[in-house]
Amino acid sequence: MGKYFGTDGFRGEANVNLTVEHAYQVGRFLGWYYGKDKEEKCKVVIGKDTRRSSYMFEYSLVAGLTASGADVYLLHVTTTPSVSYVVRTEDFDCGIMISASHNPYYDNGIKLINSKGEKMDEETILKVEDYIDGKFEIPMAVRDQIGCTVDYSAGRNRYIGYLISLATRSYKNMKVGLDCANGSSWMIAKSVFDALGAKTYVINAQPDGLNINMNAGSTHIEVLQKFVKENQLDVGFAFDGDADRCIAVDENGSVVDGDLILYVYGRYLKEKGELRNNTVVTTIMSNFGLYKAFDELGVDYEKTQVGDKYVYENMVQNGHRIGGEQSGHIIFSKYATTGDGILTAIKMMEVMLEKKQSLATLTSPVRIYPQVLKNVRVKSKPEAQNDADVQAAVKQVAETLGATGRILVRESGTEPVIRVMVEAETKEECEKYVDSVIEVIEKKGHCA
Structure with missing residues (x-):
């Protein structure tokens, strides 16, 4: 990760860590960089979510891009995956999404997308950062x-048409709940499900610039759980602020997270x-x-670092068809180059309709293990992680759990924190084993 850009763009509180000057500089660099070796002007497409500051950053990016000679195509309020789709299908040099995803309204972010619809490569991002830091000048x-x-x-409308084309059956007589998080999906999701014939029930689709993700969407799934049960819906889908994530709710109001979505669709593909x-x-x-459920099915699996960026890299390198995160970032490489919440919902509907089974039935073979995750603030992450006594404590827990659970100790990528996570047969076991490792970290004086 760079100085400004993390694994999911340049993100921070609007006009505090991420300012209009930053946005202008990003635009200036990209307009120059993608146009300097071309006879014609470079073309950049921009989308934004519903945050109040998204308009401010859009205008600032446009000013920088046009000042460097780029033509800028505005999708207006739209989803991150729609920007990715338009870039890769319509010959743009790059794309920009203005969003801080699931963060509160006062944060915002700038996500950069290459001409293939993928996250921008590290080398180009480092050049953007060098320009922001004044290491070189570029002409006007x-x-x-x-x-x-x-x-x-029109580009956004073509994306909507693409999503509709991916459905294999009509959704007639299906009662579907959609929680749009007062974000990017607030118009698009309903348009898609209505066009496919569903009886669509929508909540949190009244954005006012300040309510994105506020007690809504995939990070507050309890709202959709209650809504599905009260209205006796067949299924519900909750998106995050920029709609690159989806968490589902089955007909009983139970949560179907990214892991269960991977199981349902992975099994479906295997059967086909x-x-x-x-x-x-x-x-x-x-x-x-x-993993235990996949073992029983005879399905293999890869494990990457946390982040959809790493999931996608693995999929591209090895030619895999499906991958994702527990948080609901699911990538279907045949159809998209990024996580896409509405596409994920369409794929879940496909399995339900093709197999004529409810979502609860489709997920029933998986037993999700209790999990406890605790963060320990430390003076030095490497020293705490590599301490021989800490490693011995982790090894002892792993041996004790055997095939009935697991322990994972990893460094946070953004904070001075070690994360200790245990999954086991009971919550009490998880607590006990997590605390036993933290106790050693504390005894050895690593805590900050």
């Missing part, structure tokens, strides 16, 4: 070289003989119960 466009802006809501390499890509945070 003048006269007819100055760029222009284009209203490009379409699970390429017989493998599903997960992260190290996926539940132990998912």
Whole structure:
């Protein structure tokens, strides 16, 4: 990760850590960088979520891009995966999404997308950071070289048409709940499900610039759980602020997270003989119960670092078809280059309708193990992690659990914190084993 950009873009509180000047500089660099070796102007497409500050950052990016000679196409309020789709299918040099995903309204972010619809490569991002830090200057466009802006809501509409085309059956007579988190999906999701014939029930689709993710969406799934049960719906889907995540709720109001979605669709592909390499890509945070369920099915799995970026890299390198995170970032590589919440909902509907089974039935073979995760603030992450006594304590827990659970100790990528996680048969066991390792970290004087 760089100085400004993390695994999911340049993110921070609007006008505190992420300012309009930062956005202008990002635009200036990208407009120059992608246009310097071309005879024609470079083309950049921009989408944004519903935060109040998204408009401010959009205008600032546009000013920087056009000042460097780029033509800018505005999708307006739309989802991150729609920007990715438009970039890769319509010959843009790059794309930008203005969003802080599931964060509160006062945060915002700038996500950069390459011409293939993937997250921007590290090398280019480091060049953006060098320009922000004033390490070099770039020329201004003048006269007819100055760029222009284009209203490009047509691109968003084409994306909606693409999603609709992926459904294999009509949703007629299906009662579907959608929690749009007062974010990017607030118009798109309903349009898709209505077009497919569902009886659509929508909540949290009244964005006011300040209520994105507020007691809504995939990070507050209890709201949709209650809504599904009260209205006796067949299924519910909750998205995050920029709709690249989806968490489902079955007809009983039970949560179907990313792990269970991976199970349902991985099994479906295997049964159809379409699970390429017989493998599903997960992260190290996926539940132990998912792996046991895959073992019983004879499905192989990969484990990557936490982050959909790493999941996607693994999928590309090895040609895998499906991968994702517990948090609901699910990537279907045949259809998209990024996590897409609405696409995930469509794929879950496909399995339910093709197999004529409810979501509760489809997830029933998986037993999700209790999990306890505790963070320990430390002086030095490497020293705490590599301490021989700490490693011995972790090894002791792993040996005690054997095939009935697991322990994972890892460093946070963003904080001075060691995360200790245990999954076991009972919550009490999890607590006991997590505390036994933390006790050693404390005794050895690593705590800050």
